[in-house]
Amino acid sequence: MSEIRDTERLLETYLEHLPAPQGAEGDAKVLADALTAMQRAKHQAAQPGRISWSTIMTSKAGKLAAAAAVVGAVLFLAFSGSFTQSAWALEDAIEAMKDFPAVYVVGAFPGGTAEVWIRANEDRTHSTDVVVRGSHGAVTWTRDGSTYHYEPSQNTVYFEHALTIGMSQWLGPELLEMLSAAENARIVRGKDPATGRDRIMLMCSLIDVHGAQSWVIEFDAAGKLPLAMKQWQNLDRSGPPSFDAFKIVYYEDLPDDVFDVHVPGDAKHVEKPLQIPDEAVGIMSDPKDGIPVEGMTQQEAAEKTVRAVYQAVIDQDTDTLKSISPLCRNWGDEFLRKIIFKPDKDNRIVEVLEIGQISKTGRSSLGPIAAVPVVVKLKNGKKVQEQMIVQFRQFGDTTSCVVHGPYGLPREID
Amino acid sequence: MIEDRLLVWRFNRGDPAALCRIYEKYRAGLLKVAAALLNNRSGVEDVLHDVFVDFAQTTGRFQLRGSLKGYLSICIANRARDRNRAMQRRSSTSLDEAVLRPSVTDGPEHAAVSRELAAKLDTAMGLLPDEQREIIVLHLQGKLPFREIAELKEMSINTAMSRYRYGLEKIRSALDGELEP
Numbered sequence: 001m002s003e004i005r006d007t008e009r010l011l012e013t014y015l016e017h018l019p020a021p022q023g024a025e026g027d028a029k030v031l032a033d034a035l036t037a038m039q040r041a042k043h044q045a046a047q048p049g050r051i052s053w054s055t056i057m058t059s060k061a062g063k064l065a066a067a068a069a070v071v072g073a074v075l076f077l078a079f080s081g082s083f084t085q086s087a088w089a090l091e092d093a094i095e096a097m098k099d100f101p102a103v104y105v106v107g108a109f110p111g112g113t114a115e116v117w118i119r120a121n122e123d124r125t126h127s128t129d130v131v132v133r134g135s136h137g138a139v140t141w142t143r144d145g146s147t148y149h150y151e152p153s154q155n156t157v158y159f160e161h162a163l164t165i166g167m168s169q170w171l172g173p174e175l176l177e178m179l180s181a182a183e184n185a186r187i188v189r190g191k192d193p194a195t196g197r198d199r200i201m202l203m204c205s206l207i208d209v210h211g212a213q214s215w216v217i218e219f220d221a222a223g224k225l226p227l228a229m230k231q232w233q234n235l236d237r238s239g240p241p242s243f244d245a246f247k248i249v250y251y252e253d254l255p256d257d258v259f260d261v262h263v264p265g266d267a268k269h270v271e272k273p274l275q276i277p278d279e280a281v282g283i284m285s286d287p288k289d290g291i292p293v294e295g296m297t298q299q300e301a302a303e304k305t306v307r308a309v310y311q312a313v314i315d316q317d318t319d320t321l322k323s324i325s326p327l328c329r330n331w332g333d334e335f336l337r338k339i340i341f342k343p344d345k346d347n348r349i350v351e352v353l354e355i356g357q358i359s360k361t362g363r364s365s366l367g368p369i370a371a372v373p374v375v376v377k378l379k380n381g382k383k384v385q386e387q388m389i390v391q392f393r394q395f396g397d398t399t400s401c402v403v404h405g406p407y408g409l410p411r412e413i414d
Numbered sequence: 415m416i417e418d419r420l421l422v423w424r425f426n427r428g429d430p431a432a433l434c435r436i437y438e439k440y441r442a443g444l445l446k447v448a449a450a451l452l453n454n455r456s457g458v459e460d461v462l463h464d465v466f467v468d469f470a471q472t473t474g475r476f477q478l479r480g481s482l483k484g485y486l487s488i489c490i491a492n493r494a495r496d497r498n499r500a501m502q503r504r505s506s507t508s509l510d511e512a513v514l515r516p517s518v519t520d521g522p523e524h525a526a527v528s529r530e531l532a533a534k535l536d537t538a539m540g541l542l543p544d545e546q547r548e549i550i551v552l553h554l555q556g557k558l559p560f561r562e563i564a565e566l567k568e569m570s571i572n573t574a575m576s577r578y579r580y581g582l583e584k585i586r587s588a589l590d591g592e593l594e595p
Contacts, residue, residue, distance in 0.1 A: 004579070004582050004583070004586065007582050007585055007586045007589070008554065008582065010531075010535070010589075011535065011550065011554055011582075011585065012554050012555075014531075014532055014535045015446065015450050015551065015554055015555040016446075016555075017532075018446055018449045018450055019449065019455075020442070020445040020446050020448075020449045020458060021445060021458055021459050026459045026462075026463075027437075027441065029463065030437065030459070030462060030463045030466050030467075031433075031434060031437060031466075033463060033466075033467050033470075034433060034437065034466040034467050034469070034470035035430050035433060035434075035470065037467045037468075037470040037471045038428065038430065038433055038470040038471070038473045039430075040471070041470065041471045041472070041473050041474065042428045042473060042474065107500075108496065108497075108500035110464055110468075111468070111493075111496065112496060113496070113499065113500055135496075239460070239463065240460045240463065240464055244500065246500065
């Protein structure tokens with residue numbers, strides 16, 4: 001075994017005979033997904049208004065933006081599955097988590113890895129600062145109510161005037177209420193073969209404003225804190241996860257400079273278009289749903305629709321809410337009651353103070369969409385600004401609108 | 415090569431049959447490259463899946479420089495490296511992956527190299543730095559010439575050949591150490 005050539009021959013034989021999968025089932029899945037991706041790429045290329053962002057999202061580094069959104073979605077909704085089994089004391093886990101106002105997450109997304117820093121507000125009700133740094137130099141962050149994404153390969157900052165990453169509900173007792181209200185999740189207990197420690201896996205899925213999503217969250221049974229988490233952008237956890245958070249660290253505080261982001265002074269700035277996921281379009285396409293808006297301008301129609309959906313929330317009218325905002329049909333009544341109506345809470349909505357001018361428009365395959373800013377008053381007297389996305393629809397001679405859902409997180413205002 | 419140019423031309427015009435043909439043509443070789451580069455071979459099909467889905471999304475704007483086989487092999491290598499690194503950074507092994515880890519010595523194919531030797535080669539390959547392991551696999555398994563590997567990985571041909579040679583020497587040393595106590 002002294003000659004390099006001998007080593008080469010040996011390695012060639014070894015490599016040639018390495019076992020590799022032969023399954024036709026795997027082939028069918030790869031081809032099906034690849035052909036779907038090809039069709040989607042062709043479709044997007046045919047829509048000039050969407051090329052820019054779509055191209056970004058298919059680039060290697062650009063997937064960080066998706067990861068960032070994923071993290072946001074996970075952290076708002078990871079716990080919105082249902083855990084009806086009482087095999088494990090979730091209360092303890094929630095109690096353990098609420099002591100920490102800051103979190104650091106490291107994970108992998110298709111094409112790279114990312115680290116995420118998140119910090120809560122003083123009351124620990126929601127997140128205030130988020131930074132997601134990708135292994136390829138891309139970075140996504142929030143500042144002053146807007147979300148930014150820097151693509152180094154294009155020296156461009158893509159931005160939108162909404163907080164599209166972050167946590168609408170910080171770790172704590174409110175999350176427990178979400179857990180108890182949801183319907184379709186389950187708990188699996190196992191043992192980590194590497195450490196021998198007990199692990200609890202929480203599995204859940206749902207369709208929300210970000211589209212179809214499913215999660216597996218791994219808790220350490222003794223420490224009660226989530227240690228790892230995977231997310232898929234489908235309901236059955238098929239294929240590789242869109243974000244695999246393999247390290248989660250909890251902090252009592254973080255220095256401000258963790259959230260500082262610097263981009264080159266000559267970077268271009270491009271506003272991200274308003275878009276909604278395809279799954280949502282299908283759910284919003286029932287002509288029986290929505291508010292008729294015959295003969296109205298877009299602004300008038302949007303105002304009427306948004307006012308109606310908030311009135312349904314204030315009146316705690318489940319049927320009307322589901323009709324105006326069909327995505328809510330995916331969630332159980334108890335979940336809607338606890339998460340949206342919040343009848344026993346000081347932060348429930350009691351009044352619509354102002355509906356602003358349409359701030360941004362876009363288009364889904366169903367028709368035009370628009371983001372509408374709304375200021376609402378809570379029972380505790382605080383004022384909150386939200387943005388709602390309205391979908392305009394035309395079925396025959398009938399024009400109507402439905403609400404897709406919130407565009408980003410709500411913001412407290414003075 | 416001419417067939418590949420034609421396939422890419424058709425692929426860029428959105429022909430699904432061209433994508434299927436590319437997959438059928440290179441699937442087996444790419445799976446072996448992935449199997450040789452992944453520390454955990456349960457991810458072989460996932461890596462192939464991701465690479466083809468990403469490739470499919472480039473329809474209409476894919477530009478072929480060098481060979482299609484070389485391009486796809488490099489994509490597999492990059493994806494396998496990312497996956498290995500992600501797995502290494504995990505604080506603990508997840509339940510499903512640990513259960514699914516297969517042995518390299520499973521199956522009758524390894525009769526060509528003894529099971530014991532195959533296991534030692536497995537270990538030796540796993541200990542190589544990514545950049546050396548990739549070039550060895552791309553050259554010996556993927557049958558890519560050094561010049562093409564160097565172009566696709568944006569390095570000089572001398573660097574590619576040096577890394578290959580260093581890698582082989584390390585494997586030889588590892589085997590000598592094991593086999594000649």
